Amino acid sequence: MRAFISLLILFLALPLSAAAADLVLIANPKAGIAHLTQDDVTNIYLGRYRRLTSGVTAEPIDLPNESEFKARFYRQLVSKSLPEINAYWSRLIFAGKTQPPQLAGSAEEAVRMVARRPGALAYVERPHADARVVVVFELAN
Amino acid sequence: MKNTASPRRSWWQGIVFRSLAAVGIVTFLLGGLSSVAIRQTVADQMHLQAIERLGELLDTVESTASVACFASDEQLAREVALGLLRNREVQRVVIFVGGKELARAERATAIVSDPAQAPVRRTLNSPFKKDEAVGEIQLDADWDAIFLHVEKNGRLAILLLMAQLVLVIVGTGGMVFMVVVRPIKATSDRLHRLDATSGKQLRTPDGHEHTEIGRLVDDINELTGRLVTTLNQERELRRQQEIDQRKYYDLFDNASSGIFVADATGRLISWNPAFVALTWLPNPDQVTGDTPRQLADARWANVDQVAALLRCSLAKHAPCGDDLLLKGNRGDDRWLHMAITPLGDGSVQGTITDVTTRKREEISARRLAITDSLTGFANREGLLQEFLEFDLATDQRFALVMIDLDGFKKINDSLGFPVGDKLLLEVAVRIRTAGQPSDFLARIGGDEFVMVLEGEEREELVTPRIAALAEHLAEPYGLEHGQTTALSLSASLGVAFCPRDGSDIPQLLRSAELALNSARQTNSHYYQFFDPTLQTAVEHRRRIEDDLRQAVASQDLYLVFQPIVDIHAGRLVGAEALLRWQHAERGFVSPDVFIPLAEQIGLIGEIGLRVLDQACAQVATWRQGGLDIYVSVNVSGRQIPDELTPEMVVATLQRRGVPPLAIAIEITEGVLMDNVAVAQRWIESLRSAGLRIYLDDFGTGYSSLSYLKRFPMDTVKVDKSFIRDMNADNNDRTLVDAIITMARSLGLKVVAEGIEESSQLDLLREMGCGYGQGYLFSRPIPAADFVVTAARINAELAAWHDTAILSR
Structure with a gap:
């Protein structure tokens, strides 16, 4: 009976969560920025530059490849799949000097890291954005 | 026919050399041009290919380079540039980001050989936004290396071409030699050895039966064939000519006629034996030296005739002929007919035939004629x-x-x-x-x-x-x-x-x-x-003759009538028709003149017939008008019997509608004498037709009583000469009396002519003469006056008759 109810909840919850769970980019309130454009987000996350308009060095935080959010994030940001993003980084890592974003273990850790560092940036589901962080960019579906 | 040695020909005059030279020149000209074209084409192609290759090279590094530019990662950019430089054709690679050089790599030995050759540039877009340029890559080619390659390829192509051309030349030469030159040479050699007149034929080279060479050989064979035919004809003609000539000479030598050729002056050029024999000229063998031989040398009776013949023929350009007399040695003259024909070059050809016999016959015939x-x-x-x-x-x-x-x-x-x-x-x-x-x-x-x-x-x-x-x-x-x-x-x-x-x-x-x-x-x-007067008389007569002919034609002759009366009854019973000629110039011409003339020139028949016709017409008119008389017409002896046949008389009477009793025919004794039987028949025919016959001028001629008995007459007219000279007592009166008596005894009536005086009339009446005519009653008068005269006569006669009765 409990199993049945769990499944039922799962089934009911999934569409609800999918529909409701928009990804947002969050920053430390101390970073001094209220809003970022999509190009800003792209340039920061794909290593083009790391300085924010406020002069703070941006520290983008990525989620692990397994994370469902990571794939969604990059798709929604630059319409690329994760392997493509990984191939991109592999050329720079292999022959260049540009470094990829820091890796957080999970969305909660990412939120903590943002809350802790002034230049950090992370993408999470809106519900995860709590009072410690500010949302500077909303990713469109 | 001998072969004529053909002039020696140098090798460079042959077809092979000429065709090879032509082909060679053309080929090398074309080859040269082709080489240049090929070189240019190859260079252009290599250039394009190089640029294409460089493009392809860029394609392979484009995404990596764009990543390097996006991230402005010099390290990665450098890696990319060095990687490109590994290609031999690349000389230098530069990568720009935002106009600044991000990375650069180039060969140490690099020399920019051609500044005109622009570098290959490629704009690099962001890996995440395709329309956003993030940098540029520039690539300079190593053109020296590329052109070196080009040169090598071009040279190979030209070499191949040259090799092909040489093959073509060799092939063409060989072909020309094998296909054209060799057969021609062979044919030429055979033609040299060939005796065309023997009729031999040239052999067609093998394999050329249908080529132009084969046709050439056929043509030559045909030509030689014709040559042989022509030669044969020529030979035949010459043979025929010889035969003809021989025949001609035989003819010439054996001809019986003399034949010669002479120049315009008569000098003999050639002649045949007959000519010598006929003319008695010395034979050629007897002539010594160059004795001139002239046509005139023969003993012609008249040598001018010969010269005239020559002139005639040469002047007219036509044959002239004549008979010439040749004098013989012993009087045996000979007639020769010579005909001369001009030959057109001033000389003449002539023939001579002996016509002596014919000539003598002609002369004899002429003499006989x-x-x-x-x-x-x-x-x-x-x-x-x-x-x-x-x-x-x-x-x-x-x-x-x-x-x-x-x-x-x-x-x-x-x-x-x-x-x-x-x-x-x-x-x-x-x-x-x-x-x-x-x-x-x-x-x-x-x-x-x-x-x-x-x-x-x-x-x-x-x-x-x-x-x-x-x-x-x-x-x-x-x-x-x-x-x-x-x-x-x-x-x-x-x-x-x-x-x-x-x-x-x-x-x-x-x-x-x-x-x-x-x-x-x-x-x-x-x-x-x-005597010229004789001539004049003759001419006068001839003129009258002509006029008479004309008068007959134009009817200048006309009739007058002299009344005849019945003495006893005392009235007019008839008239004698007399012919008159009123000549336009001469005036009155006596019948004594023109009637004999008409008889002589044969006009009397026509005149007599016309007289009869007019008399008939006249008597018909009178009788219609109530004047019941007859008319007597004189007929000449020449008219009997053919010029005035009884049939013609009857036909005339019928045509004019006159009864036979109304016409009397007067003839003279002479008529009866000429041909008794004919006259008798003629008179009897007329009498049986109902006509009466008068014997005119009785007493002047023979006055033979036997004639009167033999010929069936009706009436006798006593000639006026008796009446005129008749007196109361003389011979004439006795004669007239006798005639009247005799006539009455024969049952004939009597007309006395030429009564001029009434005493004569009285005498005649006493003698018992029945009828009379003469000036006493009337002269001969035109028909128009006759009716009036008739009335007068009848009246006078009535008066006289009464007195005569009374006087008795």
Whole structure:
């Protein structure tokens, strides 16, 4: 009976969560920025530059490849799949000097890291954005 | 036919060399041009290929380079540049980001060989936004390396081309030699060895049966064939010519006619044996040296004739011929006919034939034609010919005597022509003996002779000779004719002088004949000289003759009528129709003149018929008008029996609607005498047709009573000469009385002609003459006056009749 109810909840919850769970980019309130454009987000996350308009060095935080959010994030940001993003980084890592974003273990850790560092940036589901962080960019579906 | 050595030819004059040279020049020219074109094409292609290759090279690094630019990662950019530089054709690589150089790599030995060659540039887009440029990559090619490659390729291509061209040249040369030159050479060699006249044929080289060379050989064979044919024909022609020539010479040598060729001057060029034989010219073998041989050398009687023939032929450019007399050595003259034909080059060709026989026959025939065979004198033709070329200019004078034998015809008719011929011969002898040797004698008709006395021109000198001849001819002729007969005949002679009486023989003959006729008529002389008045008389007569012919045609002749009365009854019963001629110039012409003329010239028939016709017409008119009389018409002896047949008379009467009793026919005694039987038949026919016959002019001629008995007459007309001279008592009165008595006894009526006085009428009435005519009653009057005159006569006669009755 409990199993049945769990499944039922799962089934009911999934569409609800999918529909409701928009990804947002969050920053430390101390970073001094209220809003970022999509190009800003792209340039920061794909290593083009790391300085924010406020002069703070941006520290983008990525989620692990397994994370469902990571794939969604990059798709929604630059319409690329994760392997493509990984191939991109592999050329720079292999022959260049540009470094990829820091890796957080999970969305909660990412939120903590943002809350802790002034230049950090992370993408999470809106519900995860709590009072410690500010949302500077909303990713469109 | 010998082969002529062909001139030696150098190898460079042959077809092979020429074609090879041509092909070579063309090929190398084309080859050169091709090489340049190939080189250029190859260079262009290599250049394009190089640029394409560089593009492809860029493609391989484009995404990595764009990543490097996006991230502005010099390290990665450098890696990319160095990677590109590994290609040999790349000289330098530069990567820009935002106009600044991000990375650069180039060869140490790099030299920019061609500044015109622009580097290859490629714009690099963001890996995440395709329309956003994030940088640029520039790539410079190493053109020296590329061109080195190009050069190598080009050279190879040209080498290959050259090799091909050499092969083409060698192939062409070989082909030309094998296919063209060798067969031609072979044919040429065979042609040199060939004797075309033998009829041999040239062999077609193997494999060329259908090529142009084969055709050439065929053409040559045909040509040689024709050559052989022509040669054969030529040979045949020459042979024929030789035969013809031989024939001609045979003909020439054996001809019986003389044949020669001479130049314009008559110099002989060639001749045949017959020519020599005919002309008696010396034979060629007997001639020594260059004796000139002239056509004129022969003994021609008249050498000018030969020259004339030559001239004639050369002038006319036509054949001329003539008969020439050649004199023989012993009088054996020869006639040769020579015909000369111009040959066109100034010389002539001639033939000569012996025509002696023909010529002699001709001469003999001509002599016969102009000779009187009986007497040996000339005949009329001979006389004319003898004096044909007589010309007044020659001042020739002679007397022409024409002799006519009177009564010869009677002798010939009664005794036969053998006697006549003998007589003529004797006459000829007498004429000959009377003449002189120079006189020309001819017999121009049966009994007509002509003597031409040469040199005589004066009558008084000729007269004795003429008179003597006339007398001599008039002497009796003793002829053997069964028994010896002595015949007498007279000759009349007429003489005319030339040129006084005529300028040629026909004219002189006419003159002499006129004189002769005159001599015969006068009877005083046997001979007469021509007198121009004779001519005038003749001409006058001829003019009247012409006029008479015209008068008959134009009807100037007309009828008048003299009344005939019944003496006892005292009234007019008829009229005699009399013909009158009123000549436009001469005036009245007497019937005594023109009727004999009309008889002589044969017009009497036509005139007589017209007289009858007009008389009928007139009597018909009168009888219709109530004048019941007859008309008597005179008929000449010449009209009987054929010029006025009884049928013609009856037809005329019927046409005019006149009864036979209304017409009487008057004839004279002479008519009855000429041919009794014919006249008798004619008269009887007319009488049986109902016509009456009057005997005119009775008493002037024979007045034979036997005629009156034999011929069935109705009426006798007593000639006016008796009536005129009749008196109360003389012979004429007795004669008239006798005639009347006799006539009455024979049952004939009597008409007295020429009554002029009433005493004559009284006498006649007493004698019992029934009818009369004469001036006492009326002259002959035109028809228009006749009715009035008839009335007057009847009235007068009635009065006279009454007095006569009373006087009795």
